[in-house]
Amino acid sequence: MIQKPEKDSNTKVTGKFYPLQNTEWVKACKELTHTQLSVLYYLRSADPYSNGMRIRASTIADELQISRQAVYKAIDALSEKAYIEKEDVEYSLKLRSRGCLCDSLENRPQLSTDGDSCKPTATVVN
Template sequence: MTKTKIQGKFYPLKHDEWLRACRELTPAQRDVLYFVRTLDPYGDGLDISIAEIARQLSTDKRTVHRSTVSRALKELDANGFIDLELLMVRLNIKAKGIHYWDSEALSLPFGNASGVQDASLRAMQGASETSALPRDNKRDHDATVLPRDNERDHDATSVITTQQARSLRNKREPQASPNHDSNSLRLNKTYKDFIDSLCKTKREKFLEFGLRKAAELPKPPALPKKWIERNWQELREEFFTTSSQTPNQVDPAQSEREQQEQINAARKELAELQKRQQSWTQQGQGARG
């Protein structure tokens, strides 16, 4: 039988390498790893955007977000699967000084004034009307009042994160109010932020979900809670997707408690926001004096 030579470049995948990837990586990380390795089998270097990787990995039934690709690349680089070099990053800079703080009501430095105003209105409505938080909200576990200022943080690399860490905005950043549509998730910055944003019931359910996923791995981790902490972004997306596809059976008493928790949190954050706004106004007046 004559063997036909196949044209093109191929990645020499070994069985041991595949097993290691299965044991140490999440499915999303593994998809990204072999996407780049098969495009660059000789390790010559590959210039490709995060958006393009996400687009090619997406299907009609499954959307891969740029945030997922970005996190996967960072994790692969940290674990030695790839060497990641930052050649170009996107910065969204709003250099608003002290005169802007004083002239714009309820504005945050280096932030979005209209977003804070809307947040304040929603917080006051939630504090005065119990019905402002509907019972059929399937994702009230992380529904807070104040939005993040920069909606493009999920596209950012560690360089952007470092730049933002130097700004006054990130010293005391408000809690996120994520849009629960899967195409516009605004992520919590850390695992602790995410866990703290959940009510007690949702927190317990998420941890149970993560422990179950850890136990289902071919080689379950010795410290499952540490594994959950490392992979919380992927677990969160899967947890919320699974929850949204499950029939909503809500205990009225539990729903009432969760609503009250959210109202109390809204009141607390509104009070803190007003206090900070007063402080910024005083700083602006002092600078002009």
């Protein structure tokens, strides 16, 4: 027989809480891998009211002690299985100058040895 602990009416628990239901937990355990579960409940506990959030994969990876690649894969799987709604990803990129493929006058591609020999033109991506 399981005994319930007595409630202390003077004890208040503070903080943000995600109201996890038993049926939700059982369903997630059947459908998700360990890593996917970890990422899902990390996100749920970080945003318990589902207001939406911006978070780096590296932050999740560091906290859960998994790779960023594992976080990316888990987020993709959670999105595909409709556990989360992933908005368009905005990347923060810095290109490294490792040579530039340029067209010569004869329309033969040549690899430049320095990244500065190609004429800079603006690239617009929509």
